[in-house]
Amino acid sequence: xxxxxxxxxxxxxxxxxxxxxxxxxxxxxxxxxxxxxxxxxxxxxxxxxxxxxxxxxxxxxxxxxxxxxxxxxxxxxxxxxxxxxxxxxxxxxxxxxxxxxxxxxxxxxxxxxxxxxxxxxxxxxxxxxxxxxxxxxxxxxxxxxxxxxxxxxxxxxxxxxxxxxxxxxxxxxxxxxxxxxxxxxxxxxxxxxxxxxxxxxxxxxxxxxxxxxxxxxxxxxxxxxxxxxxxxxxxxxxxxxxxxxxxxxxxxxxxxxxxxxxxxxxxxxxxxxxxxxxxxxxxxxxxxxxxxxxxxxxxxxxxxxxxxxxxxxxxxxxxxxxxxxxxxxxxxxxxxx
Numbered sequence: 001x002x003x004x005x006x007x008x009x010x011x012x013x014x015x016x017x018x019x020x021x022x023x024x025x026x027x028x029x030x031x032x033x034x035x036x037x038x039x040x041x042x043x044x045x046x047x048x049x050x051x052x053x054x055x056x057x058x059x060x061x062x063x064x065x066x067x068x069x070x071x072x073x074x075x076x077x078x079x080x081x082x083x084x085x086x087x088x089x090x091x092x093x094x095x096x097x098x099x100x101x102x103x104x105x106x107x108x109x110x111x112x113x114x115x116x117x118x119x120x121x122x123x124x125x126x127x128x129x130x131x132x133x134x135x136x137x138x139x140x141x142x143x144x145x146x147x148x149x150x151x152x153x154x155x156x157x158x159x160x161x162x163x164x165x166x167x168x169x170x171x172x173x174x175x176x177x178x179x180x181x182x183x184x185x186x187x188x189x190x191x192x193x194x195x196x197x198x199x200x201x202x203x204x205x206x207x208x209x210x211x212x213x214x215x216x217x218x219x220x221x222x223x224x225x226x227x228x229x230x231x232x233x234x235x236x237x238x239x240x241x242x243x244x245x246x247x248x249x250x251x252x253x254x255x256x257x258x259x260x261x262x263x264x265x266x267x268x269x270x271x272x273x274x275x276x277x278x279x280x281x282x283x284x285x286x287x288x289x290x291x292x293x294x295x296x297x298x299x300x301x302x303x304x305x306x307x308x309x310x311x312x313x314x315x316x317x318x319x320x321x322x323x324x325x326x327x328x329x330x331x332x333x334x335x336x337x
């Protein structure tokens with residue numbers, strides 16, 4: 001019996017040295033520790049021996065079992081590590097360059113809006129906000145646009161109800177602020193606005209920044225000075241600008257402000273329609289009729305107002321020819337900013 005146990009030990013030590021896979025290790029465990037394995041058969045043979053011999057032989061069998069279990073446990077760790085390395089080499093090509101996660105960043109419209117807000121804050125303007133769903137009164141009537149005014153046809157308005165609209169500009173914020181506060185005032189109103197229009201240069205939703213300054217003796221010269229500083233900070237000091245007479249119901253006199261085309265530098269191209277100039281914003285002196293809606297005395301106070309589209313600024317700043325690119329969420333486009 002002792003000789004047989006020693007043969008089993010030598011056989012096991014020889015075989016475990018050649019084990020390289022989990023399946024081979026599993027088979028070795030079955031051959032020696034399974035129900036029909038060497039150790040189990042040796043325990044059954046103890047029935048044939050006397051009690052004194054059983055104790056001595058049982059100790060040798062247990063020693064062999066512990067020896068086998070210990071070496072199998074150690075070999076299992078080695079085989080598993082080797083298996084993991086092999087699986088890793090199949091899953092990953094270590095010669096490829098690493099891939100890092102892409103960092104998120106602000107949308108280009110948000111970037112431009114924050115840039116414009118920072119410029120106006122630097123000029124002493126505060127920032128005000130208002131609701132995007134507005135009453136007809138704040139969106140039109142209080143801005144000197146009565147129901148029969150032809151300017152309403154230019155707005156392409158989304159109506160929620162008969163007297164409720166999605167605001168077509170952020171000018172209603174100016175009325176709301178003037179109702180609550182007395183002059184002097186100097187603030188801008190950035191935010192989303194809505195008009196029923198869609199093509200390469202218009203979308204149903206877009207963003208505006210409108211500004212208002214009310215004080216004693218505010219003049220058109222102040223307006224020109226503010227626009228000059230603002231546009232030169234956005235497009236560079238080399239950019240020429242001009243004022244053209246225009247019409248807005250809530251300002252008088254009114255003007256369109258053009259800048260020299262930043263694409264062709266005034267030589268003429270498709271963007272500027274071969275004129276060398278691009279319309280950038282509307283502005284003017286606040287019409288005294290608007291002051292009547294908020295209880296300001298037009299004999300004491302004068303004001304200037306202006307409004308511009310964020311998307312238009314961004315398109316010119318980055319040389320983009322289709323406004324819809326801003327809203328299609330194409331990562332190939334957005335990652336350029």
